Amino acid sequence: MHEVSKVYPNGTEALKALDLTIYPGEHVVILGHNGSGKSTLFRCLTGFENITSGFLEIDGKNPSQLKKRKERSAFRRNIGLVFQHYHLTQNLSVLQNVLFGALGRQSFRKVCAPIASLALRNEAMEALERVGMESVAGNGADELSGGQKQRVAIARMIMQRPRMIMADEPIASLDPKAGKEIMDLLVSICKENQLTFISILHQTDIALQYGERIIGLNQGEVQLDKPVPFIQRSELHELYMSSQEQKEERLEGVVGYGI
Structure with missing residues (x-):
């Protein structure tokens, strides 16, 4: 995707000029606090929402350009969707x-x-x-x-x-043991069939355990995009802080140096 934006009719800018490439066979986790834009991004990727501007291509098609119901159904047929509710x-x-x-x-x-x-x-x-x-x-x-x-x-x-799997909070309603079993299952199915796996999660420990790459959104923008082995816990902590908290923490750091 290139310069992808999504603005809702009430003026809310949910996605702001996103530039992302997810490669075939990758296991990507999308993280972010409530209102960060991750659910909007998921809906745009799956064709349930149209982007406002930019270029988006999934499996050779731009879901926002599929106007007919039959075209959208054919597009989603190749995407295995897993939701929080069954x-x-x-x-x-x-x-x-x-x-x-x-x-x-x-x-x-x-x-x-x-x-x-x-x-x-x-x-x-x-x-x-x-x-x-x-x-x-x-x-x-x-x-x-x-x-x-x-x-x-x-x-x-x-x-x-399906040719790829997209999961939206697939373990949010499950206890930790059942959640781990479901993630084990999804990852193993993707590896067996060499499928791309994109999941939205809010549990950072699960994201680090099962993701190969983490994309962190904050206020509709990409704040973090790294392979899991290169991610620091402090980066995940900052991802979930509000803008005001980040400003306060930076100010505390400046004060701490006596400036």
């Missing part, structure tokens, strides 16, 4: 929820469990096996824990056969 159909079986992941390449009728082809049902079971949930394929989605629901959502995403 968006499962609670009154349907786990297997049926996973079969819905094939909707981008099959008609609704063909993904309905009772009449879905054997090949499609086998593929769904393989996806469930990959996330360790094959034993509950016949259970209702409403019977699962939060961590289990996220695993099923990931199995559904696998059914898309």
